[in-house]
Amino acid sequence: MTTARPRTSPTRKRPPREQAALTVDQLSVAGRGMELVNEVSFALDPGQRVGLIGESGAGKSLTAGAIMGLLPDGMHARGAVRLGGVSHDLLGASERQMSAIRGRRLAMVFQEPMTALNPVMRVCDQVAEAMLVHRTQPGRRAARDRAVDLLARVRLPDPANTARAYPHQLSGGQRQRVVLAIALANDPAVLICDEPTTALDVTVQAHMLELILEAVTERGCALLFITHDLAVVATVCQRVLVMYGGRVVEAGPVRDVLTGPRHPYTRGLLDASDLEPSGERDRLYNIPGTVPAAGAFPAGCVFRTRCARADDRCATRPDWSGDEARGYACWYPLGDRDE
Numbered sequence: 001m002t003t004a005r006p007r008t009s010p011t012r013k014r015p016p017r018e019q020a021a022l023t024v025d026q027l028s029v030a031g032r033g034m035e036l037v038n039e040v041s042f043a044l045d046p047g048q049r050v051g052l053i054g055e056s057g058a059g060k061s062l063t064a065g066a067i068m069g070l071l072p073d074g075m076h077a078r079g080a081v082r083l084g085g086v087s088h089d090l091l092g093a094s095e096r097q098m099s100a101i102r103g104r105r106l107a108m109v110f111q112e113p114m115t116a117l118n119p120v121m122r123v124c125d126q127v128a129e130a131m132l133v134h135r136t137q138p139g140r141r142a143a144r145d146r147a148v149d150l151l152a153r154v155r156l157p158d159p160a161n162t163a164r165a166y167p168h169q170l171s172g173g174q175r176q177r178v179v180l181a182i183a184l185a186n187d188p189a190v191l192i193c194d195e196p197t198t199a200l201d202v203t204v205q206a207h208m209l210e211l212i213l214e215a216v217t218e219r220g221c222a223l224l225f226i227t228h229d230l231a232v233v234a235t236v237c238q239r240v241l242v243m244y245g246g247r248v249v250e251a252g253p254v255r256d257v258l259t260g261p262r263h264p265y266t267r268g269l270l271d272a273s274d275l276e277p278s279g280e281r282d283r284l285y286n287i288p289g290t291v292p293a294a295g296a297f298p299a300g301c302v303f304r305t306r307c308a309r310a311d312d313r314c315a316t317r318p319d320w321s322g323d324e325a326r327g328y329a330c331w332y333p334l335g336d337r338d339e
């Protein structure tokens, strides 16, 4: 049974649910009297790489948390989250069901590797444990061997020895490689990376991105890549969802969105990024104003208090124009050509 959906967010028409690796349908997250994620819908095809971009506070991490079944206390999700090959909605899953899925079919790399690692366990044992809890290796010995192999694949230097180290003996970049090895240990169908390079030195960020790209490409694993950096999306992703104030305000193929943004917020992000040729950036464009506090976004279009194009009409929530493949939510979109 399909139900009529509001037209304020993209309706999911394709691919058919059975074929998608992950389908997020009208996902909202609320808590403490506030709605922080509002009707987010998208799908990942198997092996597809999709970026979720927006400034801090947009609701990106809560979206990931809802998908993973790891929301902070007091927050709850509505809508539906479906994973290929799993018949039930993940939002209705028991903790036991989620434990069987998390780290197995669906894995995540967080921004801060230290929070994901056990400080008192050797890194090879942590990678091995990821396989042992899901019984994807026949025994400790086999899991250990594969752990060292995985650590070599993510290019941990001198893996045979470094594998015996504790997290604090490694650099930030090395720790994030370990976290990636853990996430990949059971060949997940979907990997979510939430700002995986933000905490790392600039010099190791590019290596980490390459590794993630290589890892998902060779496994045919779908990727949801969360970042505030448009340049990173351009490097890693095929599609992008632009998020602001808990909503997806624009979606489409990366090239289309970056070369022909329709939503003024996307234009602002682009103008403020390194992707614009330096001549264009002379005016040091910034999106005026600041991101409102949680729960303090205006009614209607969430961006209207910072938007130069806004007028009274924007007090009404804009319809979603286009479809899931390419669309935006704005009454006064930019033209096909840059304005």
Ligand SMILES: Nc1ncnc2c1ncn2[C@@H]1O[C@H](COP(=O)(O)OP(=O)(O)O)[C@@H](O)[C@H]1O
Residues within 6 Å of the ligand: 032, 036, 054, 055, 056, 057, 058, 059, 060, 061, 062, 063, 072, 073, 075, 293, 294, 295
């Ligand atoms: N546990 C929480 N309690 C209250 N507010 C929260 C909590 N977690 C996140 N928020 C608020 O929800 C909004 C979205 O957060 P988040 O998803 O972390 O944003 P992003 O990852 O895009 O920076 C922010 O305004 C944040 O302050």
Ligand SMILES: [Mg+2]
Residues within 6 Å of the ligand: 060, 061, 062, 194
């Ligand atoms: Mg975040």
